[in-house]
Amino acid sequence: MGISSTQYRDIMFQYDQTRTRNQRRLDDRYKELYQKFPELKKIHDILVEISISQARLELLNPKQAKMQAAEYAGRHAALSARKAEILLENNYPADYLDPIYQCRDCRDTGYIQGGPCHCLTQAKLTILYENSNLNDILETENFHHFQEEYYDDGSIDDNLSLTPRENIRRVKKICLDFVRHFDEAHENLLFYGPTGVGKTFLTHCIAKELLDTSHTVVYLTSLQLFDILEKNKFQKKEFTETNEQISYILASDLLIIDDLGTELSNAFTSSQLYYIIEERRINHHSTIISTNLSFSDIQERYSERILSRFIGYYDFKQIVGEDIRIQKVIKRPH
Secondary structure (H helix, E strand, O other), X not given: OOOOHHHHXXXXXXXXXXXXXXXXXXXXHHHHHXXXXXXXXXXXXXXXXXXXXXXXXXHHOHHHHHHHHHHHHHXXXXXXXXXXXXXXXXXXXXXXXXXXXXXXXXXXOOEEOOEEOHHHHHHHHHHHHHHHOOOOHHHOOOHHHOOHHHOOOOOOEOOOOXXXXXXXXXXXXXXXXXXXXXXXXXXXXXXXXXXXXXXXXXXXXXHHHHHOOOOOEEEEEHHHHHHHHXXXXXXXXXXOOHHHHHHHHHHOOXXXXXXXXXXXXXXXXXXXXXXXXXXXXXXXXXXXEEEOOOHHHHHHHOOHHHHHXXXXXXXXEEOOOOOHHHHHHHHOOO
């Protein structure tokens, strides 16, 4: 999906603003120094004159222009050197009157030889991060900071026939595969298990990998999601902006719904959850859900048609272990 056309226009507007602002700064520098040092103004006028003359000659008489190219280059270099000399003599940088660019590579256009500049790529990533609701947390919650040591490796879970550490290693590999094949597989994941075992952390790890490759990711707790859906349904006059939010949620490359089951359970939330699941599946957009509910809890809480969608469309991954937050508090030096 990438950024929307509106977001792209906003970025390009910022480039326009940057160029305008820097041009004003340069104009102010010219005005100030031309008054102080008239010779600079004379040099500028001569440089403009010989450049226009050479350009006209190249257009009308390319052969003669080629013959005079060395002479033109020599005059231009000599005048530029004298200009830099005046600036340095008066404690100004030699390039003080050169064009001002925030990004010299693309000259604040966003493009180099028809392709996007690194600054444009970064601007797009910044917008994607801001719209993900995960801008700050991903600096620490990512695969680089993943620590399997918090999972016990000495006892086997009866349901999984694995130790918690063996299980989390398998789940991590599944997450990495999910990222690796994201664009062609269109898979969905559902993490379930008790509080504090790393379900949300894993969704953040996946989110960072995809955001860093310019995918759109939206992270919402179930409470946030159903609040947006409720406002869109019942308070349209007061919350017209939710229409755009809903569109972004539905069209994002990855939607993360965290803490499913904490929302109020009623006919509205059930119908809206069904709608989100179906709409994203039809359009081949991946979704990750995390919940503290057990499989039997999910079966009891949601309708048969929602459960059948979960079973049919989602890869269930149980995560077991002790509460990592509590372990960190216990191990924290006092």
